[in-house]
Amino acid sequence: GENVEQHPSTLSVQEGDSAVIKCTYSDSASNYFPWYKQELGKRPQLIIDIRSNVGEKKDQRIAVTLNKTAKHFSLHITETQPEDSAVYFCAASMDRDDKIIFGKGTRLHILP
């Protein structure tokens, strides 16, 4: 089955700098890649997603890139702010079922 690896597990960046979180997936049939943000004690919330027919998608300070050949995708957060501190999960799923396989998460700390 699908396996999603996520790196790093913890990331600290200075406020205002950029943060990058990387994920790889194993099943080339995966074609939908959502990213979820989970603040401390709260539920995961979708922040951005990308489908395999595009290579990049942006939403204000957040962007996601996808390299289908290499089977990896990344989340980029620019001009980081204190409210970006959270755990971020990448995930992958494929057309044939509704399972979403999550990475183990990256704890992002924004330093003042």
Add this chain to the structure above:
Amino acid sequence: DSGVTQTPKHLITATGQRVTLRCSPRSGDLSVYWYQQSLDQGLQFLIQYYNGEERAKGNILERFSAQQFPDLHSELNLSSLELGDSALYFCASSPSGVHQETQYFGPGTRLLVL
């Protein structure tokens, strides 16, 4: 607030016991998903129901079972509980069960097995 509700918020029980977690999806959503979140395993997909029928199964133990009722709420039953079952259990819902829709998560039920 996603519109997905889960009860109870917290649950403390003993090994060997059985508990039931309840989830009400967003109004109009037909699909319900259950996830287990533990510290070392991240978010693990357990099972999905669509309009009352089981649609997809993940890493759900045989001691665990779920169902979705005609009013679309869902229950996750955990039996013969072990210490390792302590985790946060989330349910999520999506509108029509069409593949790869956004899933909206509930606030979770924190289960502690002593």
